[in-house]
Amino acid sequence: MTLWLAFSLMTAAAIFAVVWPLSRGARGRDVDTTEIYRDQLGEIGRDLAMHRIGEAEAHAARVEVSRRLLAAADAQQESTLQPGAALRHRRIAALAALVLLPLIAGGIYLLLGSPNMPGAPLAARLAVPPEQRSLASLVSQAEAHVERNAGDGRGWEVLAPVYLRMGRFDDAVRARKNALALNGETADRRADLGEALVAAGNGIVSVEAKAAFDGALALNPKHEKARFFIGLALQQDGRKAEAARTWQTLLDEAPPDAPWAATVRQALAELAVPAGSSSGPSAEDVAAASKLREGERNEMVRGMVARLAARMKDEPGDLDGWLRLIRAYTVLGEREQARAAAADARRALGNDRDKAQRIDDLVKALGLS
Amino acid sequence: MIAELGHYALVLALGLSLIQGVAPLIGARRGDAALMQLGSSTALMQFVFAAASFAALVACYLMSDFSVANVFQNSNSQMPVIYKFTSAWGNHEGSMLLWVLILALFGALVAGFGSNLPATLKADVLAVQAWIGAAFYLFILFTSNPFLRIAEPPFEGRDLNPILQDFGLAVHPPLLYLGYVGCSIAFSFAAAALIEGRIDAAWARYVRPWTLGAWMALTVGIAMGSYWAYYELGWGGWWFWDPVENASLMPWLAATALLHSAVVMEKRDALKIWTLLLAILAFSLSLLGTFLVRSGVLTSVHTFASDPTRGVFILAILVIFIGGSLALFAWRAPALTQGGLFAPVSREGALLLNNLFLASACATVFVGTLYPLALEALTGDKISVGAPFFVLTFAPLFVPLLLAMPFGPLLAWKRGDAYGAAQRLLAAAAVGVMAVVIVLIAEGGSVSLAPFGIGLALFVMGGAVTDLAERTGVVRIPFAAARARAAGLPRSAWGTALAHFGVGVTLLGIVAETHWNAERIVSLKPSQAVTLRHYELTFEDVVARQGPNYREQVARFAVRRDGQVLATLEPSKRSFATRGMTTTEAALLTRGVSQLYVSLGDTAADGALVVRIYHKPLVLLIWLGALVMALGGALSLSDRRLRIGAPKPAAKSTLAPAE
Known part of the structure; x- marks a missing residue:
């Protein structure tokens, strides 16, 4: 609305520039062109007074200039202005300003302009709180940053947990590897890489992941995350007693307010439950262990998941989409939703045994069944 | 919004x-x-x-x-x-x-x-x-x-x-555009005169400040662009006869000619039709420059993006305005009243000579710039017309122009005294000849044109000084009287002398830089040193720095002369990730008006760094001269007084038609 108001004011100003001189009527008096020659005559006088030119030269110059002065005066008389001549022309000009100007300007502008598109200055884009920005835009911003500063490992560190949240596990692994290569080896980075590898392996601590955790422990034998995942590896190998021992030590040494303590305790508790009820590692563990704070970021992940769910209604044949959706629900702790999604997926993919099998595998791996 | x-x-x-x-x-x-x-x-x-x-x-x-x-x-x-x-x-x-x-x-x-x-x-x-x-x-x-x-x-x-x-972008294009577009005013005045079918001495008076302003902006704009290319492109060159540079030089030559012919028109009511034509040509060449740069016909730093529809559109603009104005000229010019007659040896004669040479120089640049393009368009053959062509054609036109330049202001309007002017220029000529001899001896008699170039430059500068000395009479009359005359001297006279002096300064810089430029290209490892003339440069180390949107590798050089450290030079290479481009930032050490120039090449596999080092004596004079010229223009522009030449009673027998 303000835009159109501004446009109207601008148009009015433009029209004013045309109509104003027309309304003022004509000034009949023109500039005196003979003035220049009078000045030139004066100059000759000054030159003569300063002895810069001789008497004879001054005379000749005066004659020459006077001749020009007379010619200019003659010409001026011929071209005396006629005030108030041809009112018709002024009316046409005024009409052109009032009608043609808005028509031309409006026409061309509507053809080329985008009046409804808001501006997007940097400050405004940055002022939008992160949770209101779409996850995709946050990620693409971070990706653009990383792309521009190929040598900046920090960017990869920021991106990695976001990828993890979005279920882009392979990207998360790549980001962790880059961070490791660019920023140097630390126990944290090793363990983070392992964690990403576990996520990419659907919760299985692969050989590569185990190597990463071992690397972290080599650098820092007390590293909590690495010790937790080593325990998980032991559990998956069926060495439950060792797993229980590892986790128990971890708990014993933990500060009382350790945010991950609950996860470890739960894992310990599940370890005590007879086999079958919890055959695999839970993705909850993975999520909790990653130490990402819930809350504000959860909100945006929920939005993303809702969009994914909507998309799956339209494209029920997309296996990867279903897998991601089930994982996402599990990560958010909405196990009922995850089960429902798994059921939907089985229905949608029912006639493709291989795909249905993948869904069943995931459900098992996530402990949803 | x-x-x-x-x-x-x-x-x-x-x-x-x-x-x-x-x-x-x-x-x-x-x-x-x-x-x-x-x-x-x-x-x-x-x-x-x-x-x-x-x-x-x-x-x-x-x-x-x-x-x-x-x-x-x-x-x-x-x-x-x-x-x-x-x-x-x-x-x-x-x-x-x-x-x-x-x-x-x-x-x-x-x-x-x-x-x-x-x-x-x-x-x-x-x-x-x-x-x-x-x-x-x-x-x-x-x-x-x-x-x-x-x-x-x-x-x-x-x-x-x-x-x-670079900071150059803040200055060079706006100034150049001020110059290009300033020529449009002279063009509009010319077209208006043709439409009205009336042109007189007053017309020249009206156009003069606009032309002067445009010419000043163009002069500084071109000089600025040249200096920018000199320090940014990393090759130590300041003029490449690149078509885009030529495109800005042509309007400058035409505007310079226009400036001089308009004076004749203002003072003597002559050369009217020629002046109109020059006004049209100056702006046409500006448009052509815009076309060459913007249409994508030429590819260079200046051609930001090319698109065929733009080329066609600009070509249409070009045809309509240049063709239209020339057609108007052909139709109306014969109806204009012819101006006065004048003698060959006179101020106006000298200005006409200046116009002939400037117009010819402009034509050679025009041919050298457009011929390759036309040839490629017609036959598909790619040829390149480089510096040798321009040096061979441009220089022979400029040498007589510069030789004649000091005479012009010393000749009287209407009928000058060439012999008298020559006598008064004796001192300037003597300075020039002495310079030739001294440089010849210093050079050990080696055959080159440099001594003559230096001599010519000094003659031009001496001529400008002579002009002022003559006008104030500082040599002949008592000092107090001379001072009074100097104060009474119109500013445009000071402006003329200053601008002509600036031409000599630029010429001095060009000759010195071209002839005594020393260059070494060496491969250095840290702590190795290299000497060029009396400077010793030690390559200390390479450090990496992070700029706001680039990363740079800065090589540090300690510059010594007679064992004393003068400065640390830090040439660098910047890499911009977004565009994946690398630029070379040369480092300059200014000593007086000479410069030491260090620019980085590639890094060899063994860690050695290729470095180009130049010593450029008097190089800054090239651009300082241009600034002096523009300053002269500014002085002249500030002269609001209208003056007229003092013609002597003419002897009819020696008159020749003006056009």
């Missing part, structure tokens, strides 16, 4: 220019003062809108509003503010908007300050000015619109071409 306001302002400016192009013309034919007055008010308002439009674009750049496609393509939120500002015209669309803004500015200046102009002349000038404006508004809106938007604004822009990320 700001972008849309700018867009609409541009459209309104187009609408106003259409009215401004028609109503005042009708008013001038009908003698309707109100319609003529319309030209002024619309010109002022058109400038307001053009300025608003440009301001909107600049604002979008400063705010990194990537919903504007032009901003997204040519800037980046991480650039320093100065480059965000300058990148507004560091691209095709923005630079065309700047072009048209300056055009509107000149129109507004004529409207605002042209109160001494006859109403009909002013109305016609503004109308012609509006046609040019309308053509360029249409061009911008339909082929090069900087206000087109992107629905989903990307997060980061593509950055400005790294070579343009």
Whole structure:
């Protein structure tokens, strides 16, 4: 609305520039062109007074200039202005300003302009709180940053947990590897890489992941995350007693307010439950262990998941989409939703045994069944 | 919203220019003062809108509003503010908007300050000015619109071409455009005179300040561009006879000629038709320069982006304005009253000689620049006309021009005394000849043109001094009287002498730089040293630095002379990730007006660094001379007094026709 108001004011100003001189009527008096020659005559006088030119030269110059002065005066008389001549022309000009100007300007502008598109200055884009920005835009911003500063490992560190949240596990692994290569080896980075590898392996601590955790422990034998995942590896190998021992030590040494303590305790508790009820590692563990704070970021992940769910209604044949959706629900702790999604997926993919099998595998791996 | 306001302002400016192009013309034919007055008010308002439009674009750049496609393509939120500002015209669309803004500015200046102009002349000038404006508004809106938007604004822009990320971009294009577009005023005056069918000495008087202003801007703009190329491109050269450089040199030559011929017209009412033609040619060459650079015919740093439709559009503008004005000239010029007659040996004769040489020099540059293009268009053969051609054709035209230059101001109007002038120039000539001899001896008698170049430069400078000495009479009359005469001397006389002196200074710089330039290209490892002339450079180390939007490898050199450390030079290579480009930043050490120039080449596998080192004696004089010339122009421009030559009673038998 303000835009159109501004446009109207601008148009009015433009029209004013045309109509104003027309309304003022004509000034009949023109500039005196003979003035220049009078000045030139004066100059000759000054030159003569300063002895810069001789008497004879001054005379000749005066004659020459006077001749020009007379010619200019003659010409001026011929071209005396006629005030108030041809009112018709002024009316046409005024009409052109009032009608043609808005028509031309409006026409061309509507053809080329985008009046409804808001501006997007940097400050405004940055002022939008992160949770209101779409996850995709946050990620693409971070990706653009990383792309521009190929040598900046920090960017990869920021991106990695976001990828993890979005279920882009392979990207998360790549980001962790880059961070490791660019920023140097630390126990944290090793363990983070392992964690990403576990996520990419659907919760299985692969050989590569185990190597990463071992690397972290080599650098820092007390590293909590690495010790937790080593325990998980032991559990998956069926060495439950060792797993229980590892986790128990971890708990014993933990500060009382350790945010991950609950996860470890739960894992310990599940370890005590007879086999079958919890055959695999839970993705909850993975999520909790990653130490990402819930809350504000959860909100945006929920939005993303809702969009994914909507998309799956339209494209029920997309296996990867279903897998991601089930994982996402599990990560958010909405196990009922995850089960429902798994059921939907089985229905949608029912006639493709291989795909249905993948869904069943995931459900098992996530402990949803 | 700001972008849309700018867009609409541009459209309104187009609408106003259409009215401004028609109503005042009708008013001038009908003698309707109100319609003529319309030209002024619309010109002022058109400038307001053009300025608003440009301001909107600049604002979008400063705010990194990537919903504007032009901003997204040519800037980046991480650039320093100065480059965000300058990148507004560091691209095709923005630079065309700047072009048209300056055009509107000149129109507004004529409207605002042209109160001494006859109403009909002013109305016609503004109308012609509006046609040019309308053509360029249409061009911008339909082929090069900087206000087109992107629905989903990307997060980061593509950055400005790294070579343009320099302070030079803040100065060079605006000045050059002031010069190019300033020529449009002389063009509009010429077209108006042809339309009116009336031209007199007063006309030359009206045009003079505009031409002078445009010429000054062009002079400094070209010099600035040359210095920028010198330090940014890393090769130590300051003029490459690149077609784009030539495109700016041609209007300069034509404007210089125009400046001189207009003086003849003002003082003697002669050379009128030739002056009109020069005014048309100067602007036509400016348009041609714009066309060459903008159409994509040439590929260089200046060709930001090329697009065939733009080329066709600019070609159409070119044909309409150059063809139209020349046709108007052919039709109306014969009807104009011929000017006076004059003798070959006189001030006006000397100015005519100057015009002949400048016009010929301009023609050679024209041929050298356009012939390869025409040949390629016709036969597909690619040839390159390089420096040798220009040196062989341009120099022989300029040497006699410079030899004759000191004589001009010493000759009287109407009938000069060549012998007397020569006598008065004896001192200057002696200085020149002495310089030749001294340099010859110093050089050990080796065969080269350098001593003569130095001699010529000193003769030119001496000639300018002689001119002033003669006018003030400082040698002949008592000092107090001379001082009084100096105070009474019109500023344009000082301006002439200063500008001519500047030509000599530039020539001195050119000759010295070309002849005594020393160069070494060496491969260095840290702590190795190299000597060039009396300077010793030690390569200390390479450090990495992070700039706002680039990373740079800085090599540090300690410069010693006689064992004493003078300075540390830090040439560098910057890599810009967004565009994946690397630029070379040369390091300069200025000693007096000479410079030591260090530029980095590639790094070898064994860690050795290739370094180019130049010692350039008196090189700064090249650009200082241009500044002196422009200063002379400014002095002359500040002279508001109208003067006339003091003709001697003429002897009819020696007169020759003016044209």
